[in-house]
Amino acid sequence: NDTNYQGSASGTLVIGKATATVTFNAGTLSQTYDGSVKTVATTTTPSGLTVDPSFTGTPKDAGSYPVTATINDTNYQGSASGTLVILKAAATTSFTSTAPGSLAYNGSYTAAATTTGDGTLTIGASGACSISGGLVTITAGSGTCTVTATTADGTNYSGSSATPQTITAIKATPTVSTWPTASGITYGQALSASTLTGITAPATGTFAFTTPSMTPNAGTYSASVTFTPADTNNYNTVTGSVNVAVAKATPAITFGTAPTATYPSGNFTVSASTTNTDSSALTYSVSTGPCTLVSGATFSPSGTGSCVVQASGAATTNFVAASNTQTVTITAAPYNFIGFLQPVDNAPVLNTGSAGKTYPVKWRLTNPSTGTYISNLTTVTSIQYAPVSCSNLTTDLSSPLDTTATGGTALRYDSTANQFVYNWSAPSQKGCYVLILTLSDGSVHTANFNLGK
CATH class of the missing domain: 2.60.40 (Immunoglobulin-like)
Structure with a gap:
């Protein structure tokens, strides 16, 4: 530009x-x-x-x-x-099952868990247990079982673990389907004398009475029985009950030394004891023989010989009725002899009379202890006479028989005069005789006779 x-x-x-x-x-x-x-x-x-x-x-x-x-x-x-x-994102692993706080030996629990991750989820167990397919089984009677749930690392999530579950392992309690049968015993025996038979139990072990030294009363006793398993590490003992038939015992009744008894005399008393621990009471009676019950254990002789007394105990809660006897020998007591009474005189007086007549021979007996008259005819053992030489008899004291008897010759007791009377039928042969009265106490009393005419 x-x-x-x-x-x-x-x-x-x-x-x-x-x-x-x-x-x-x-x-x-x-x-x-x-x-x-x-x-x-x-x-x-x-x-x-x-x-x-x-x-x-x-x-x-x-x-x-x-x-x-x-x-x-x-x-x-x-x-x-x-x-x-x-x-990788964080995964969350948690249990969906609730574990029991405790579980008995051989008991089981099914463990279940879930995870938000994409890794493999594994449920495991350790300690007093084992696991198979999620089923946890207790393998001991004590200790702790720990159950775990773990998710492994996956493609997009990291691994994780749930809070472990803990289970206390305890002993199992066996179930006894049939308790044993107990044999009978007798009162005074301990339960240990009873035999347990017919045993059925779910585990190896033994049955025994819980208190074997117990001595139950007679009747049916419910006794405690304990089952003790052979494996006491994993099983508890179990207690049940069985009925034990307890028979009444037979008590022993024992007499003391037999008393010395004489007749006629005072009463005698026996002594006996019993092994009946329920009651020591005994009642007494006469079984046989010359005696009577006075009271308690005291008896009165009514003659000489063997008096069999009986002591009896009544049945009680734990004992059957029982009795025993004791023989008490009653010997003759020396009598006070009063006689002979008129018309017969005692020796050495020579009574004179006639042959072939009947003469009343009279005497009295008294109890030396009480002085009371004795009237029992059994006090006379025998009345006999024997011929003797008149030269052997004293004649200067002769006494004539001035009364003859009436009635028969049987021995009798005159309760009015309190005297024994024997009408002696004198022999028909003239001569001298000795009348001999022998009493049950062993004493001998004589009267001399010279029968003439």
């Missing part, structure tokens, strides 16, 4: 894109798996420029993905490279 000159030229002006910077935002290259396709965030200088990220692979699963962020702008250019790391 000049007054004096002209000319021109043609060409192309090229304006190149300015260089811009791309920066990945903090944290954008490290993200956690959540199932969505990931992208990255960037910042440009100058700001506000469009950036297109390009990944190697689809950034969805956990892993590393190279990424290039390129500015897409008319006037600016630039790019940045990096690696997007998608971290």
